[in-house]
Amino acid sequence: MPWVSTVRRRPTWSRAVGVKRFVCERRVARRGASVSVTAVFEVGAALLGACVGSFLNVVIWRLPQEDPRRRSLGGRSKCPHCGTQIRWHDNLPIVGWLLLRGRARCCGKGIAIRYPLVEALTAALFYALAVWPPFGPVLVATAAGATAIDGAAATALALHATFVALLVACTFIDFDTQLLPDALTKPGMACGLFGGFWPGVAGVVTDDPSTPRALNTLLASVIGLVVGAGVTWLIRAAGSRIFRREAMGLGDVKFLGMIGAFLGWQGALLSLFVGCVAGALIGGLLALRRGFGLKIPFGPYLALGGLVALFAQAPILELLFVRWPEWQRTSPNAQWFLLVLAVLSLSALFVLVRRGRRAG
Numbered sequence: 001m002p003w004v005s006t007v008r009r010r011p012t013w014s015r016a017v018g019v020k021r022f023v024c025e026r027r028v029a030r031r032g033a034s035v036s037v038t039a040v041f042e043v044g045a046a047l048l049g050a051c052v053g054s055f056l057n058v059v060i061w062r063l064p065q066e067d068p069r070r071r072s073l074g075g076r077s078k079c080p081h082c083g084t085q086i087r088w089h090d091n092l093p094i095v096g097w098l099l100l101r102g103r104a105r106c107c108g109k110g111i112a113i114r115y116p117l118v119e120a121l122t123a124a125l126f127y128a129l130a131v132w133p134p135f136g137p138v139l140v141a142t143a144a145g146a147t148a149i150d151g152a153a154a155t156a157l158a159l160h161a162t163f164v165a166l167l168v169a170c171t172f173i174d175f176d177t178q179l180l181p182d183a184l185t186k187p188g189m190a191c192g193l194f195g196g197f198w199p200g201v202a203g204v205v206t207d208d209p210s211t212p213r214a215l216n217t218l219l220a221s222v223i224g225l226v227v228g229a230g231v232t233w234l235i236r237a238a239g240s241r242i243f244r245r246e247a248m249g250l251g252d253v254k255f256l257g258m259i260g261a262f263l264g265w266q267g268a269l270l271s272l273f274v275g276c277v278a279g280a281l282i283g284g285l286l287a288l289r290r291g292f293g294l295k296i297p298f299g300p301y302l303a304l305g306g307l308v309a310l311f312a313q314a315p316i317l318e319l320l321f322v323r324w325p326e327w328q329r330t331s332p333n334a335q336w337f338l339l340v341l342a343v344l345s346l347s348a349l350f351v352l353v354r355r356g357r358r359a360g
């Protein structure tokens, strides 16, 4: 049974009207794949996500280890308390933890709830990728009415799945160690550049049809990497000048370079923006509850920004650059709204600074 879905295309900046005018093309595409095939595809993506999440738990635990022998990703999993090899059925994603009720079979010690949560999170993200593929639908109908796989969309989906997995792994390693390992961010950059070359996950630089497509999309990816890393590096340099201490690590610079290679420069800037807003909100709330001085890693907020940009880049950019200015021009209450917003954020800042003084 064919059904209709809206497919978002990558945003393009119209040159004729200048960069202020953001054009978002919406295209209604027929997604003719049968409902049952689509359902199998989506559930399969979630199951694969749970297994990848299980592997990510291994990466998160082993990659930051000092001892190079313990850093290797091969070999069977062992109980971190007593070193007994874990049986395969106890190691099943999510289900294993539920059946054991969070206690290791070998020594009865507790297994952190974070393990099934990472698996469930990855499963949910893979499911979201299958249901709302950012590049376009993977299953398409042929003229004969059968279901076919779109090669470019399938490759883009695999690359986006890798991207999401990298974001999850980096987030939890940053929570644990305040570091974003080069062993993940550098291959991530290479992956993003490959996806820029083909099928073009970072969008295009120019709408001029005479430019070779591969060059056009690869350039978008390279510019995304340079802008993402460059802007973060500038903020880091300014932050260390002003606050006389390192506000961000070099890991954050490479991490945002990786995000830019996947999402293009608009996506990189949007990720940074969302990361800063979320960091200020959540960091502020945490500081109010537990006092200042605690180290909060920035990587998880950037990863959150990367996810928001991956799934909702086009509507957010449209809201910021088309709808918002339009509303400001037409609505008589816009100034009052801005005034209230400014007063609220200033008072929030004031409260935070005063609490910080008292705590320090």
Ligand SMILES: [Zn+2]
Residues within 6 Å of the ligand: 079, 080, 081, 082, 083, 084, 104, 105, 106, 107, 108, 109
């Ligand atoms: Zn044990």
